Amino acid sequence: MPDEALRIPVLLDCDTGIDDALALTYLACRDDVELAGIVSTAGNAEVAHVTANNLGLTELLAGLLGPGTPVARGSEAPLGGELMTAADTHGPTGMGHAILPEPARAADVRSGAQLWVDAARAHPGRLVGFVIGPHTNLALALEIEPRLPRLLKRLHIMGGAINHRGNTAPTTEWNIAVDPEAAHRVLAAFAQAPIRPVLGALEATEAVRFTQGTLEALQAISAHPIVPVLTDALRWYFEFHEADGFGWMAHVHDPLVVAQAFEPRLASAVPLAVDVELTGALTRGETVGDWLGRWNREPNVEVMREVDADGFVAHLLEVLRRGLRRDP
Numbered sequence: 001m002p003d004e005a006l007r008i009p010v011l012l013d014c015d016t017g018i019d020d021a022l023a024l025t026y027l028a029c030r031d032d033v034e035l036a037g038i039v040s041t042a043g044n045a046e047v048a049h050v051t052a053n054n055l056g057l058t059e060l061l062a063g064l065l066g067p068g069t070p071v072a073r074g075s076e077a078p079l080g081g082e083l084m085t086a087a088d089t090h091g092p093t094g095m096g097h098a099i100l101p102e103p104a105r106a107a108d109v110r111s112g113a114q115l116w117v118d119a120a121r122a123h124p125g126r127l128v129g130f131v132i133g134p135h136t137n138l139a140l141a142l143e144i145e146p147r148l149p150r151l152l153k154r155l156h157i158m159g160g161a162i163n164h165r166g167n168t169a170p171t172t173e174w175n176i177a178v179d180p181e182a183a184h185r186v187l188a189a190f191a192q193a194p195i196r197p198v199l200g201a202l203e204a205t206e207a208v209r210f211t212q213g214t215l216e217a218l219q220a221i222s223a224h225p226i227v228p229v230l231t232d233a234l235r236w237y238f239e240f241h242e243a244d245g246f247g248w249m250a251h252v253h254d255p256l257v258v259a260q261a262f263e264p265r266l267a268s269a270v271p272l273a274v275d276v277e278l279t280g281a282l283t284r285g286e287t288v289g290d291w292l293g294r295w296n297r298e299p300n301v302e303v304m305r306e307v308d309a310d311g312f313v314a315h316l317l318e319v320l321r322r323g324l325r326r327d328p
């Protein structure tokens with residue numbers, strides 16, 4: 001296990017959420033990561049459920065994370081107005097069929113936005129940020145600390161759909177659709193970042209297809225109590241995808257974006273100027289990419305392309321297998 005000073009400090013902003021739970025478990029299983037904090041963002045479920053899910057998961061993973069990973073509760077609602085949630089996709093509490101232990105500890109006293117700022121200030125130039133839910137709390141953090149884009153080592157985003165059908169409205173992806181104003185502000189602010197954020201949008205993350213075989217491989221991976229939680233959660237996700245016409249499978253978005261930050265071989269990324277539509281009657285929340293340079297703007301993100309989907313699934317299972325073996 002690398003010593004504390006050599007581990008990579010990470011802040012995870014998530015709307016846990018079935019695939020968020022997998023991404024969190026992946027981070028816990030990497031012994032080169034120090035999880036500096038988790039920001040609970042309303043999206044897949046109300047913020048109370050997301051916070052409880054993150055507290056319950058960090059309790060199950062305390063043997064790997066340590067006992068006190070800060071879990072902060074974010075804003076109740078998006079910047080842009082009323083919250084929409086996805087009980088059909090992630091279940092009434094956000095964890096599908098899984099039942100998490102009642103958290104023994106309370107959420108951090110700070111807001112989600114404040115935890116972003118404090119974690120970035122505690123690790124200037126070293127903190128890797130992940131936003132795998134709506135951008136509400138990251139946008140609020142930018143109001144507290146406008147220097148955030150320069151304080152982070154890099155930001156990795158799961159969100160958007162560029163020249164690709166949406167999964168929420170016809171042209172919109174969930175994380176952006178929940179809070180388009182927040183995403184617009186984040187993309188504008190991080191255009192000044194020393195290194196462009198990586199954007200893992202649907203055209204990349206939908207290359208990942210969990211099958212029944214993946215589910216069975218996960219079930220067999222370890223006797224650790226987190227495994228049945230993940231497989232019970234995923235079973236709901238498979239049922240949702242089947243009901244949505246995709247067959248018995250699941251597109252698992254968040255862990256790919258997190259893993260690619262540590263294993264760039266899993267997907268390439270190309271510079272692109274991207275912005276968020278805010279007023280379209282049919283397209284509000286759409287992420288628009290300017291491939292031909294019509295806006296005369298510098299690229300503000302690196303858009304993920306060419307995903308090694310099979311390589312990712314094998315990598316995910318291997319990291320979980322190795323990591324969960326370390327938990328006494």
Ligand code: RIB
Pocket residue numbers: 015017018019020043044132133134158167173174175253254
């Ligand atoms: O569109 C997929 C994204 O929306 C994922 O982050 C999933 O967890 C949901 O939040």
Ligand code: CA
Pocket residue numbers: 014015016017019020044132133254
């Ligand atoms: Ca998510």
